[in-house]
Amino acid sequence: MTGPTAPRKVAVALSGGVDSAVAAARLVEKGLEVAGMTLRLRAKPDEPPVPGPEAIARAGSVSSHLDIPFHVLDAQEAFQRDVIDYFVAEYAAGRTPNPCVRCNRFIRFGLLMERALALGADALATGHYARIRRIDEGYQLLRGCDANKDQSYFLHALTQEQLARARFPLGRLTKVEVRRLARRYALPVELHAESQDVCFLLDGDYRTFLAQHAPETLRPGPIRDASGRLLGEHHGLAAYTIGQRKGLNISAAEPLYVLALRPEENAVIVGTANELGRDQCSVEDMHYVSGEARQQPFRAEAQIRYRARPAPVRVNPMSGQRVEVHFDQPQRDITPGQFLVLYQGDVVLGGGTICEAQNSVL
Amino acid sequence: MINLRKRRIYLDHSATTPVDPDVVEAMAPYWNAVFGNSESSHAFGREAASALGRARQTVATTLDCHLSEIVFTGSGTEADNLALRGATWAARQAGHGNHIVSTPIEHHAVGHTLDQLRDLFGFEVDRVPVDGHGLVDPDDVAAALRPDTILVSVIMANNEIGTVQPMAQIGQICREHGVLFHTDAVQAPGRLSLRPDDMHIDLLALSAHKFYGPKGVGLLYVRRDTPLVPAISGGGHERGRRPGTVNVAGAVGLATALRLAEERRLGKDTGLHALRDRLIEGILERVPDSRLTGHPIHRLSHHASFVFLGIEGESIVQALDLEGIAASSGAACAEGEPEPSFVLKALGLEPAWGIGSLRLTLGRANDEAGVDRVLDILPEIIQRLREER
Numbered sequence A: 001m002t003g004p005t006a007p008r009k010v011a012v013a014l015s016g017g018v019d020s021a022v023a024a025a026r027l028v029e030k031g032l033e034v035a036g037m038t039l040r041l042r043a044k045p046d047e048p049p050v051p052g053p054e055a056i057a058r059a060g061s062v063s064s065h066l067d068i069p070f071h072v073l074d075a076q077e078a079f080q081r082d083v084i085d086y087f088v089a090e091y092a093a094g095r096t097p098n099p100c101v102r103c104n105r106f107i108r109f110g111l112l113m114e115r116a117l118a119l120g121a122d123a124l125a126t127g128h129y130a131r132i133r134r135i136d137e138g139y140q141l142l143r144g145c146d147a148n149k150d151q152s153y154f155l156h157a158l159t160q161e162q163l164a165r166a167r168f169p170l171g172r173l174t175k176v177e178v179r180r181l182a183r184r185y186a187l188p189v190e191l192h193a194e195s196q197d198v199c200f201l202l203d204g205d206y207r208t209f210l211a212q213h214a215p216e217t218l219r220p221g222p223i224r225d226a227s228g229r230l231l232g233e234h235h236g237l238a239a240y241t242i243g244q245r246k247g248l249n250i251s252a253a254e255p256l257y258v259l260a261l262r263p264e265e266n267a268v269i270v271g272t273a274n275e276l277g278r279d280q281c282s283v284e285d286m287h288y289v290s291g292e293a294r295q296q297p298f299r300a301e302a303q304i305r306y307r308a309r310p311a312p313v314r315v316n317p318m319s320g321q322r323v324e325v326h327f328d329q330p331q332r333d334i335t336p337g338q339f340l341v342l343y344q345g346d347v348v349l350g351g352g353t354i355c356e357a358q359n360s361v362l
Numbered sequence B: 001m002i003n004l005r006k007r008r009i010y011l012d013h014s015a016t017t018p019v020d021p022d023v024v025e026a027m028a029p030y031w032n033a034v035f036g037n038s039e040s041s042h043a044f045g046r047e048a049a050s051a052l053g054r055a056r057q058t059v060a061t062t063l064d065c066h067l068s069e070i071v072f073t074g075s076g077t078e079a080d081n082l083a084l085r086g087a088t089w090a091a092r093q094a095g096h097g098n099h100i101v102s103t104p105i106e107h108h109a110v111g112h113t114l115d116q117l118r119d120l121f122g123f124e125v126d127r128v129p130v131d132g133h134g135l136v137d138p139d140d141v142a143a144a145l146r147p148d149t150i151l152v153s154v155i156m157a158n159n160e161i162g163t164v165q166p167m168a169q170i171g172q173i174c175r176e177h178g179v180l181f182h183t184d185a186v187q188a189p190g191r192l193s194l195r196p197d198d199m200h201i202d203l204l205a206l207s208a209h210k211f212y213g214p215k216g217v218g219l220l221y222v223r224r225d226t227p228l229v230p231a232i233s234g235g236g237h238e239r240g241r242r243p244g245t246v247n248v249a250g251a252v253g254l255a256t257a258l259r260l261a262e263e264r265r266l267g268k269d270t271g272l273h274a275l276r277d278r279l280i281e282g283i284l285e286r287v288p289d290s291r292l293t294g295h296p297i298h299r300l301s302h303h304a305s306f307v308f309l310g311i312e313g314e315s316i317v318q319a320l321d322l323e324g325i326a327a328s329s330g331a332a333c334a335e336g337e338p339e340p341s342f343v344l345k346a347l348g349l350e351p352a353w354g355i356g357s358l359r360l361t362l363g364r365a366n367d368e369a370g371v372d373r374v375l376d377i378l379p380e381i382i383q384r385l386r387e388e389r
Helices: A018-029 A053-066 A076-092 A099-119 A160-165 A175-184 A206-213 B021-030 B043-063 B076-094 B108-121 B138-144 B167-177 B248-266 B273-286 B313-322 B342-346 B368-388
Strands: A009-013 A033-040 A070-074 A123-125 A130-135 A138-143 A221-225 A230-234 A257-262 A267-271 A278-288 A298-303 A311-317 A323-331 A339-344 A347-358 B070-073 B099-102 B124-127 B149-153 B180-184 B203-207 B218-222 B290-292 B303-308 B357-361
Touching: A009 A018, A009 A099, A018 A033, A018 A053, A018 A123, A018 A175, A033 A053, A033 A099, A033 B313, A053 A070, A070 A099, A070 B313, A076 A099, A076 A206, A099 A123, A099 A160, A099 B313, A099 B368, A138 A160, A230 A267, B021 B043, B021 B248, B043 B070, B043 B248, B070 B076, B070 B248, B076 B108, B076 B149, B076 B180, B076 B203, B076 B218, B099 B108, B108 B124, B138 B167, B149 B167, B167 B180, B218 B248, B273 B290, B273 B303, B273 B368, B303 B313, B313 B357, B313 B368
Parallel strands: A009 A033, A009 A123, A033 A070, A221 A267, B099 B124, B099 B149, B149 B180, B180 B203
Antiparallel strands: A130 A138, A138 A347, A221 A230, A257 A267, A278 A323, A278 A347, A298 A311, A298 A339, A311 A323, A339 A347, B070 B218, B203 B218, B290 B303, B303 B357
């Protein structure tokens, strides 16, 4: 493994799924002392708990199967503060949040890592498809070898300190290999269940969640075109995302797309396909994995969503933690609130929050 | 899967114990060689009934009581339920009083049953306070008694803090006032004298798995002529007091384990006092801001319980588990903010101390090396957890 000094005791974040189970089994096989840990994220009276009881039970069965200790740690308070409140506030501000990035930074590799170290572990492993490489200057974060499963996007906000204590035993494996290993280890997990996108959303529907927890984000308002002409009514900014075409309920000669959300006037701005592309955006709270902010412009590949194709860009560092990103080709769905993650090849340089998309030449 | 596992140390004997090999052996014939229903009138039934009779005799000899005073149940919790429901319902039937006296540090088997008797059945329940060591003052019990008091229930030795109550004095008061005296004595076998007559006890509950017997079998001692309504209804087993086919293997296991526990307690076996004191003194000496909970003298011989300032007990238990050491904590973190257990609250411990509780309970397999390993590791763990906060 390409990690720092070999750990003796490793805590593994178990979700009850196949990936984290195989990650744990690999570490056990290496002869490390391994302990399974699962975070209780939400357990409110009138809501389905997160994770669900079956997931916790499976994580427990995996631990028994591997003959390792298993503990469920409470993270409800931090999860509410660092993930749910953020999620709701971003939608309220007309942006499209990514709670998983926040969760990895503050909960998994924040609270859980700190708890694990305090309990006596030397490192925290997860079932993410990503790699860590030790170099002279510190640690690099790399894409997982399985291009289809690569999860480095979600991990771009990790710091050097976090990477020094993190382990990704699946980084060099493909999903197919992971399933094969799960069968070989006879792990008590479902081999073909895919993990949900956002764990606290029932059926993956964020609108139901917002309707329940932040009804103010679903206030109806006007749909306008770029010139300000009223075209219809929307069901609340949170129900729309940049580039969205469906669900506008406006009849027009040409298909219309969401161009922008304007929280200050609670308006959705729409336009035709040729109005959609943007080739520039500013990014705030830029985090560099290396820990050192760049001062000079540089070229990189940018991913504007988890599954987006990496796009070649030029990055101009500005004052503070802001950068301007210029795309070689216009992008149709640069979405404020989403994370823009910069890569050079497989190496994650870092990333930040998209705050505004513009066009360089109008 | 192969896992490299270091030597594990079990320090949670108040939760449960392994079954003594002699007990396993004694139970062995009653799974399939002798399997009859003890109520059947044929040879198979008679074999089972005779085994059950011998088990009952063993228990009666150990408790120095009469055969008819022993009721086998499915657990210690069930024995407590039978005692409390049975005695109060019988009093209700006879038109006697309506008032129960207990303590704030009862096991849930008693505490929650009393709550239900109050909330659903209209009984009045008063709980006399305990002092900072968890001791009940017999004078408080005397003062709480009313003409309509029907039952006093006091846990003989508390599971969480190990404090042993002045049973004989409380029993004396109950006897003088003609009030039934029940005790949950689940933690007592092998550690304390159990003879109900010596303590004027009318109802006494035990659970086999706490003293190297099998799980799933308990016992209620019921003083002769104590009116008792069966808590569950069914057939006439156990003189109609506990319907349900009797677990003969379990009863034999309980009886054997109880006899062995009493023999060891009275024999040359010096018990676990010395190990316990090594643990208590070592921890209080090596861990800053630590306190013993429960009574320093009137406590179970295998029981060491502590609180540590400013940390959560559950975290200590988890960290010890990662080292292969099994312990427990009274404090339960139900949702978000951890709270001291109800027992520690009753002692008046402030929350900064009360959430950091740790219980280490020794057993036959423990030795000095194991205790010293805890003394080596625990200070480090506590320090690390305190730094994390």
